[in-house]
Amino acid sequence: MTAHAPPVPAPEVTRFDASGAPPEALDRPAGEFLASIPWEGPSPDPDTLEAAAFLAWL
């Protein structure tokens, strides 16, 4: 008799979503895709941004 129970097999992952991006974008290499994200934030849009916030960008 072994001293421990055998490991429980990992469940198969049946749910995976990667929504919101064009399929071709997600086919790009991860390093390239992640480098292309505008991590600093989008460029300011004066039509939608409040004046004080827009001026803070300048």
Place this chain on the structure above:
Amino acid sequence: MLDLAAPSASVPFDPHLADDRSDAELDALPFGVIALDEEGTILRYNLYESRFARLDRNQVVGRNFFSEVARCTRGEAFEGRFRTFVAAGSGGASGAAAGTLRFQFLFDFAFGAQEVTIELVRAASAPRFYLLINRLRIAPPRPSFPVELLAAAQRDLAPDEGRQGVLRDDRQRRFVDAPAPLFAALRATCDRLAPETWSIFASEWGVQWGRRAAVDLEASALEEGGRSLRELPMREVARRVSAYFAERGWGSPSFDFTAVPEGLLVIDVARSALAEAAPRPSRNLHGSDLTCHLVAGCLTGLLSAVADRRLAAREVACMAGGAPHCSIVVVAHPRRSAVETALAGGSRGVEPIRAALRRAPRGMESSR
């Protein structure tokens, strides 16, 4: 706001000064590191090397690298070079040539062959030598290679550990079956002793975990397809990251890239083990409705390693606070303060945080 540790990718690594690096720092490096004394006795052995060699460092430290662990390195091609390199240093040689030696080698394990580059470096401050090992190619076992010269397997070094309460998976990674009540107990302990520390403690723990998870996922990617995580399609990396959590029972993360043009990723986690282990809101004495800091920290460490830039993952809605699932946003580290400010002001959920980020000034600090 306490700053979480920066990902190691942003800190240049000087192998001559490796003695100054902690084991935790060596564990986050994306290549193997082994420290030897002049005789070849193993002094240090990092996580990446442990993962690829499928050996537990607790069994290799203190053993001779050439005769007990990597027997395939016996002979002129590796051990001979090492002995000559050591002797040259003790004979008074100086300069860069005496401090570093590079060559290629093929490791032979029972489970496969690994073509590597070796960088042999003399430590600056002590008679210690560092092997930096970069994997170039993973191949099947060489049938012609003598069995007696194969690198040691974990079962050779610790044949009775199965009877000593040690569990290992198929890659010889030791694991512990941690029941969900353990996490409820951890949270309850923190709530009793130092409730204000829970978020920062769990976040930092998660970051450290995430760095190690990145090493594990990187090794799996190279073993299975010969490509690093950064070379795999983003979809596949997202799938692997999700599976990493789901297969271990943490819940099921899914990536939402809708807000990428605004510079953020959203990751929703269904059935988070941490959220379900947390006190319910009505009984939560400390008012914390966000509780999945450990998973968010892990995503911080993991995704920062893949992106090779400093990111921050922060939970913005949690099942423990009544949300249908937990939501984590990933932003560049300089924008984390805008997320924290919005959360401190009572904002919850992805859309309010997106709106807050739109109003926030662009981060001027470099996130690399």
